[in-house]
Amino acid sequence: MNECLELSDSEFRSFSARIGRDPLQVQGPGGNTSVKHGDVMWVKASGAELAHAEGRDIFVAVDRAAALKEAHGSAGDGSCRATVLTPHTSLRPSIETTFHAALRHPVVAHTHSVAALAHAIGPEGCAAARDKLEGLPFVMVPYAKPGLPLTKSIMSMVRAETSVIVLRNHGLICCGGSVPEVSDLLGEVEERLAMPHTAVPYTPPKADPGPCMEWVDEGWMARHPRTCGLAVSGSYYPDHVVFLGPGGLPAAGQAGGRPAILHEGVGIALRTDASPSQRAMLRCLSEVLGRVPDEWSASPIGPRAEAELLDWDAERYRQALAART
Numbered sequence: 001m002n003e004c005l006e007l008s009d010s011e012f013r014s015f016s017a018r019i020g021r022d023p024l025q026v027q028g029p030g031g032n033t034s035v036k037h038g039d040v041m042w043v044k045a046s047g048a049e050l051a052h053a054e055g056r057d058i059f060v061a062v063d064r065a066a067a068l069k070e071a072h073g074s075a076g077d078g079s080c081r082a083t084v085l086t087p088h089t090s091l092r093p094s095i096e097t098t099f100h101a102a103l104r105h106p107v108v109a110h111t112h113s114v115a116a117l118a119h120a121i122g123p124e125g126c127a128a129a130r131d132k133l134e135g136l137p138f139v140m141v142p143y144a145k146p147g148l149p150l151t152k153s154i155m156s157m158v159r160a161e162t163s164v165i166v167l168r169n170h171g172l173i174c175c176g177g178s179v180p181e182v183s184d185l186l187g188e189v190e191e192r193l194a195m196p197h198t199a200v201p202y203t204p205p206k207a208d209p210g211p212c213m214e215w216v217d218e219g220w221m222a223r224h225p226r227t228c229g230l231a232v233s234g235s236y237y238p239d240h241v242v243f244l245g246p247g248g249l250p251a252a253g254q255a256g257g258r259p260a261i262l263h264e265g266v267g268i269a270l271r272t273d274a275s276p277s278q279r280a281m282l283r284c285l286s287e288v289l290g291r292v293p294d295e296w297s298a299s300p301i302g303p304r305a306e307a308e309l310l311d312w313d314a315e316r317y318r319q320a321l322a323a324r325t
Contacts, residue, residue: 007042007061009035011179012107013053019186020050025111027284028277030239031171034100034108035179039064043100045091060093061085067093067101071151078148098151105163105175107182112239114284115193116172118291121236122298129166132192136185138164143301145308146170146238164189169237169301195291200224202267209269210261216279218286219267227289228264234300236288238309243281246306 007013016033019025032044033053041064044050048058066083069075076082080097094100100108119125119132126140139162144153154165154173163185165173174189176182202220209215221227232248235241249262259274260282270282292298 007035007057007059009037009042009179010054012042015109015179015183016044016050016053017055019109019111020053023280023283024114024287025186025190026050027112027239027280028243030112032094032096032100032110034097036064036106040085041067041097041101043097044094046094048091058091060089060091062093062097062101064101067097071098071102071148071155073148073152078151095147096150098148099154099173102151102155103158103173103175104160105182106177107179108173108175109182109186110171110173111186112171112237112284113190113193114287114291115190115195116166117170117237117284117288118195119193120166120168120170121288122292122296124296125292126166126168128296129193133164133166133189136164136189137161138166140166140168143167143169143305145305169299171237195293197287197290199286199290205267207266209267212272213261213269214272215267216260216270216282218282219263219269221286221289222262222264222267226294228262230289230292230298231285232262233298234302235306236285236298236300238301240281240285241301241306241309243275243277244285246303246310248300249285 012035029047029049031050033050034041034043040061042059042061045058045060052058062080062083063085067080070078070080078098080093084093096110119129139157141153141157144150158165163175172189174182174186176185199220200223202223204215204219221231232251234248235246244260245258249260250256250258252261252263259271259278261269263269
């Protein structure tokens with residue numbers, strides 16, 4: 001292998017940065033992209049932000065064959081840290097590296113698409129997504145813990161022709177033979193799944209939100225009874241748990257050190273020192289729940305899945321990196 005590996009694919013970097021800057025597709029350090037060049041696969045580093053793809057070295061080179069062995073469970077621990085080829089790097093490959101390696105396509109983009117999430121968090125939305133994506137080489141994968149469990153679930157369902165994967169309570173994967181192909185496919189899926197945002201008019205209250213707290217625009221959710229109920233009922237996708245905590249938004253009096261507090265009928269207060277990732281996740285929740293029609297239900301991932309994420313070293317590492325960014 002080349003000891004001086006560099007990712008000089010400007011088209012891939014530009015595409016990664018573009019979707020990383022779009023909060024309707026990627027929030028904070030979420031999402032990841034990869035490109036394969038022969039035996040080498042470049043994948044976004046854990047905790048890095050796709051928005052920085054053009055200005056920073058956020059990609060890690062891995063031995064694709066070795067990563068594929070980890071995907072199949074015949075080597076390693078699924079983290080793919082042992083497959084890294086980039087010399088002297090302190091970066092870890094994305095926790096999703098195994099599914100990037102397992103998918104045969106040269107270019108893979110995984111987003112936390114708001115449009116996909118609005119469909120993928122409940123049964124009615126999933127049924128609607130199947131109808132809207134009819135004709136595309138598409139599969140829908142049940143929720144699984146990110147990393148190797150998710151990879152195994154994906155591998156059990158995809159076929160050689162599959163290029164669109166909706167991940168229940170998680171996001172979207174689009175893949176193809178080139179950057180323009182994946183970019184066009186992602187655009188088509190987003191267009192098919194697009195839904196209007198129905199936030200109610202909102203003006204932050206004049207009341208004091210509490211020490212070191214501030215009212216935020218996402219507070220409209222607290223004044224919309226159904227959305228308020230959904231917001232406090234649970235976590236609907238992994239990054240909410242990682243950056244905002246388990247169990248949905250806490251109600252006033254139940255915060256327990258959490259960054260955001262929902263005051264029913266009033267608004268949402270956020271810590272003034274909340275990290276950019278925490279702010280991005282609160283906005284994501286607003287964008288997702290604001291697109292779920294009244295006649296659709298929403299199913300949280302549940303306490304067991306939340307506990308798996310909170311006790312996971314890979315996510316504690318990503319949280320630490322995000323906090324330093």
